[in-house]
Amino acid sequence: MKICRVSVNDELFFGVLEGLDANGEPGDETVIAILEGHPFNGINPDGRFVRYQDVRLVAPVLPSKIVAIGKNYAAHAAETNLGDVPSEPLMFLKPSTSVIGPGEPIILPWQSELVEHESELAIVIGRVCAEVPKERAHEVIFGFTCANDLTARDLQHSDGQWTRSKSFDTFCPLGPWIETELEWEDVAIQCRVNDELKQDGTSADMVFDVASIIEAVSNVMTLLPGDVILTGSPSGTGPITAGDNVSVTISGIGTLKNPVIDRE
Numbered sequence: 001m002k003i004c005r006v007s008v009n010d011e012l013f014f015g016v017l018e019g020l021d022a023n024g025e026p027g028d029e030t031v032i033a034i035l036e037g038h039p040f041n042g043i044n045p046d047g048r049f050v051r052y053q054d055v056r057l058v059a060p061v062l063p064s065k066i067v068a069i070g071k072n073y074a075a076h077a078a079e080t081n082l083g084d085v086p087s088e089p090l091m092f093l094k095p096s097t098s099v100i101g102p103g104e105p106i107i108l109p110w111q112s113e114l115v116e117h118e119s120e121l122a123i124v125i126g127r128v129c130a131e132v133p134k135e136r137a138h139e140v141i142f143g144f145t146c147a148n149d150l151t152a153r154d155l156q157h158s159d160g161q162w163t164r165s166k167s168f169d170t171f172c173p174l175g176p177w178i179e180t181e182l183e184w185e186d187v188a189i190q191c192r193v194n195d196e197l198k199q200d201g202t203s204a205d206m207v208f209d210v211a212s213i214i215e216a217v218s219n220v221m222t223l224l225p226g227d228v229i230l231t232g233s234p235s236g237t238g239p240i241t242a243g244d245n246v247s248v249t250i251s252g253i254g255t256l257k258n259p260v261i262d263r264e
């Protein structure tokens with residue numbers, strides 16, 4: 001099932017995408033069944049439908065926090081010169097205010113000369129949980145979406161820690177929707193800049209897999225419904241500049257597209 005959030009007459013609703021085409025993509029026949037409330041306690045359509053073409057999708061979830069895993073692909077750790085792959089999942093936080101939805105612009109901050117894309121598989125947590133053993137991780141996963149963990153690479157190096165470089169407004173595009181039935185063990189993760197393929201990885205190359213990440217993170221902090229965990233970026237990260245169009249495509253989910261603009 002694909003769960004989205006839509007803006008209808010300036011009100012926000014969760015919804016279920018129905019009538020997708022053979023490739024699982026929205027088309028002329030696609031409608032969105034509006035849900036009562038949020039989807040974490042059960043999917044309850046309220047009986048209303050809107051046409052996909054008539055509404056605007058927003059970020060599929062507003063997390064209380066975004067936990068991100070650094071250097072979780074060996075080839076990416078090497079290309080960024082940030083040291084070896086860690087022996088445990090390396091965690092950092094991105095603020096909820098960095099989230100934007102599909103189609104919204106990534107705004108380049110004046111403080112950085114080098115902002116890079118990082119395409120990542122994002123876990124969406126479905127229930128309150130702590131100390132989750134990896135054998136039970138599937139019980140707390142609501143679904144998966146595409147993420148772009150934008151990073152001011154110059155500030156990441158010069159600051160010596162990652163908060164500023166990862167936290168600018170618009171630095172966490174999420175979407176376009178949440179896929180609740182993804183088999184995550186080996187999905188293709190790609191990034192294109194202006195239709196040129198820049199990243200072409202697979203979740204099978206993660207150092208720590210989805211279940212291990214949930215175990216590690218939930219042993220540090222309680223996770224809440226809607227919280228998002230970014231699982232790290234495959235190699236091929238690189239710079240973006242104003243005027244670019246960046247897209248993250250994950251097989252079985254879809255494509256998250258965002259334009260890039262300068263901060264005024």
Ligand code: MG
Nearest residue numbers: 118149232233
């Ligand atoms: Mg990352």
